[in-house]
Amino acid sequence: MPGGPAEAVGMVVGDRITKIDKTSTKGWTLARVIKHLRGPVGTSVILTIHRNGAVFEKHVKRALLPSRETIAALAIRSMAYRRLRKLEEATKEAETAFELDSSNEAAKIAMAATYMDRRNYDRALRLLSGINNSATARILEATAYAKVGDFRQAIDIFRAIPEEKLSSKNVPLWKDRADFLLALKPFVASKMKNAVALKAQGRYKEALIQLADALKAADAM
Structure with missing residues (x-):
């Protein structure tokens, strides 16, 4: 380990x-x-x-080696604290899990989430990019890309998540989805504004491109 x-x-x-x-x-x-x-x-x-x-x-x-279950429990507790906005406690639990096993995916996700709360999106992306088959990791990754202004990448990642993974019955994941959509709003607003301005100038083709970008983002919402 x-x-x-x-x-x-x-x-x-x-x-x-x-x-x-x-x-x-x-x-x-x-x-x-x-x-x-x-x-x-x-x-x-x-x-x-x-x-x-x-x-x-x-x-x-010889040392006491924690089990995967122990590390997963710390990571889950970190995410729970995060949803309660107890960010100091969330960070402490995530750091403990990550220090015990930096290769554990649950620990990586929890650690990445705390980086995002501290606006350290680059470090969050480095942790999340190597995680497969996790809707939570993908939503956090999409949100991080949106936060750094790479909206196209954010939208592509989000749209690739299977619909069944985004069930409204999954309350924690739905909260992450809401955070992503909130991060996407400035992009949609700017595209709509650009489309209106270009249309007023008679630049209809360019206006349609801006509108298409806005609709693609809105479709994710």
Whole structure:
């Protein structure tokens, strides 16, 4: 797990443990290896590692590793605090979840949401862009793009979300949708204003382009 005891001492994926506390692990089952790796929090275990032909020892300090369920619970709590506008508490829970496992998608979404609340849209987008199959991530991503003025990208992302994912029965997601539509309003208003001005100048083709952009955005609303 990212940030865990093994990573802290420089172990990487692919390292092969050949000894635990000087005892060979040859012939051991995975269950036996895990049993010997476990122990009281704060105690150390000596691992002999083989990596690309090299052999070396690592002294690993045992720590309490949180489960995915624990991290997900922290992320959910963060999002709940956010909806209650308790932003300090939301940030604290999100940061804890993200520090425990920065690769966890729920933690990424919660962390990105707190970045957005602090108007740090670029950092939010970096976290959200790598998350797949999450309507919440996509709506937050669309909102972030709208906030930085990239309305076309925002609209395209939002329109790609399956309609069934945007059910009004999903209250938290509906709130995120409302935030997105609110961020989109300045774009629609500016396009309509431009269309009216261009029409008054007799520039009908350009006016229609502006109107089409406004209608595309309004369709998302």
